[in-house]
Amino acid sequence: MVYEKSKVIGLNLKVVVIFLILTLFSTVALSALPVYVQWRELDPKNVRVENDITYIQLKEVAGKFGKVIDVENEALVLIKHDKWKVFLFPKSGMCVINNLESFNIQETDARFYDGSIFLSPQLLAKILDLELIVSSKGIYFNRSLSKVQSIKTIIQKSLVRTIIELSEDAESEISPLVSTYGYLIKIFGAAVPETFYYEEFNDKIKYIKAYHYSETEVWVKIVLNYKAQVNKIIEDKRIVLDFTFEEVDEPVVVIDAGHGGYDPGTVGFSKLYEKDVALAVAQKAKELLKEYSIDVKLIREDDTYIDLHKRATMSNDFEADLFISVHLNSFPDDRTVRGSEVYYFDFSKTDYARKIAWRENLDQKKDKQLIETWVHDKESSISASKKFGEVLESNLKLKGIKSRGVSPAEFAVLAYTRSPAVLFELEFLSNNVVEENFKNSKYTKLFAEIIADSVIKYFDLKK
Numbered sequence: 083m084v085y086e087k088s089k090v091i092g093l094n095l096k097v098v099v100i101f102l103i104l105t106l107f108s109t110v111a112l113s114a115l116p117v118y119v120q121w122r123e124l125d126p127k128n129v130r131v132e133n134d135i136t137y138i139q140l141k142e143v144a145g146k147f148g149k150v151i152d153v154e155n156e157a158l159v160l161i162k163h164d165k166w167k168v169f170l171f172p173k174s175g176m177c178v179i180n181n182l183e184s185f186n187i188q189e190t191d192a193r194f195y196d197g198s199i200f201l202s203p204q205l206l207a208k209i210l211d212l213e214l215i216v217s218s219k220g221i222y223f224n225r226s227l228s229k230v231q232s233i234k235t236i237i238q239k240s241l242v243r244t245i246i247e248l249s250e251d252a253e254s255e256i257s258p259l260v261s262t263y264g265y266l267i268k269i270f271g272a273a274v275p276e277t278f279y280y281e282e283f284n285d286k287i288k289y290i291k292a293y294h295y296s297e298t299e300v301w302v303k304i305v306l307n308y309k310a311q312v313n314k315i316i317e318d319k320r321i322v323l324d325f326t327f328e329e330v331d332e333p334v335v336v337i338d339a340g341h342g343g344y345d346p347g348t349v350g351f352s353k354l355y356e357k358d359v360a361l362a363v364a365q366k367a368k369e370l371l372k373e374y375s376i377d378v379k380l381i382r383e384d385d386t387y388i389d390l391h392k393r394a395t396m397s398n399d400f401e402a403d404l405f406i407s408v409h410l411n412s413f414p415d416d417r418t419v420r421g422s423e424v425y426y427f428d429f430s431k432t433d434y435a436r437k438i439a440w441r442e443n444l445d446q447k448k449d450k451q452l453i454e455t456w457v458h459d460k461e462s463s464i465s466a467s468k469k470f471g472e473v474l475e476s477n478l479k480l481k482g483i484k485s486r487g488v489s490p491a492e493f494a495v496l497a498y499t500r501s502p503a504v505l506f507e508l509e510f511l512s513n514n515v516v517e518e519n520f521k522n523s524k525y526t527k528l529f530a531e532i533i534a535d536s537v538i539k540y541f542d543l544k545k
């Protein structure tokens with residue numbers, strides 16, 4: 083204790099006498115101003131007005147903040163709550179809070195009505211550690227603002243734990259961000275000393291920012307690099323957020339430049355080879371996708387021949403998520419014909435795929451189960467193949483290239499690849515203008531951009 087009881091009593095004898103006189107002779111009336119506790123109105127019977135001073139019943143307000151009156155008589159009032167302890171000596175006019183702070187109280191600060199202590203708003207707010215607002219509309223008691231003391235992050239493999247430490251427990255709410263991956267945590271009745279911001283300390287969290295949304299509301303914005311589920315745990319004065327990230331591997335796109343080696347593919351009027359144009363476009367598309375989070379594999383990187391079955395097997399071994407075979411068309415009968423064509427494999431109307439697979443791909447007896455699985459996989463990739471074909475077509479139009487449609491066809495290279503797959507006939511090399519254009523790297527780049535932009539859109543890629 084930081085005071086001596088006998089001394090306190092001696093000093094305040096006069097105060098006690100005045101206190102008793104006022105208690106006996108003053109008039110007691112109901113409060114004119116409503117009193118609110120955490121924005122809810124207190125029953126007016128707990129409020130009295132005497133000589134224009136409002137007195138509020140301590141027990142009622144203390145109870146609403148979980149603080150219990152242990153002893154209540156005219157000599158001593160004791161409030162206990164967790165680490166909170168208040169000794170109030172009404173007769174001696176002394177108050178001690180948490181054994182740390184002691185001060186004299188004014189005679190006009192306390193009254194007893196029907197054996198229960200009533201205090202002035204100022205004293206009540208002080209001993210219960212509440213925020214007090216007095217306005218012409220009412221007297222408001224609110225829990226004092228909880229201060230955001232720190233925000234820490236612990237990183238484990240696929241789990242990230244963020245801990246928001248508060249000075250007092252506070253109500254909070256969490257909701258996902260709309261425009262990006264992440265969450266918004268609203269903390270009510272809280273304060274943050276200054277805007278708190280930090281970024282890019284790991285590959286999972288982009289940044290964390292804590293700021294005042296209003297005077298009494300703090301928002302903590304956590305922006306993530308990837309999609310994650312969150313689990314919120316309230317531990318006393320801590321808000322613990324566990325983010326579980328979905329393990330995301332980069333998608334794999336396989337770009338197959340058609341033909342190669344002894345097989346030139348179609349040959350233009352002035353001897354430009356399909357195999358060379360296809361390779362140049364495939365290589366350029368790979369380069370354009372370099373800064374995106376995608377793994378680009380090329381079936382061939384130089385002028386070598388690879389058979390169709392091997393191309394598909396390579397793509398399957400790469401565990402491709404998308405296969406794009408790059409070719410050029412030819413129609414020598416009419417060299418004015420121009421435009422792009424996109425094909426995807428669809429065996430839903432024929433049993434073609436089954437037939438070729440049985441015939442060429444596998445040992446019929448030994449691999450029956452394998453081929454059944456393959457047919458099932460192929461079936462499930464048809465709609466995705468068509469979807470990518472449509473993305474390609476929309477990008478062709480954006481670049482001003484005529485599209486001759488997205489159609490199903492039975493190309494072997496598309497039949498054997500398990501992933502969604504398209505065969506892209508860039509243009510007609512039999513057209514002289516097209517052939518001349520492809521001698522220029524700008525035109526090669528244009529088609530590489532169409533492929534790259536379509537891949538970016540299809541996988542929703544970020545740099």
Ligand SMILES: [Zn+2]
Nearest residue numbers: 340347409410
């Ligand atoms: Zn071809």
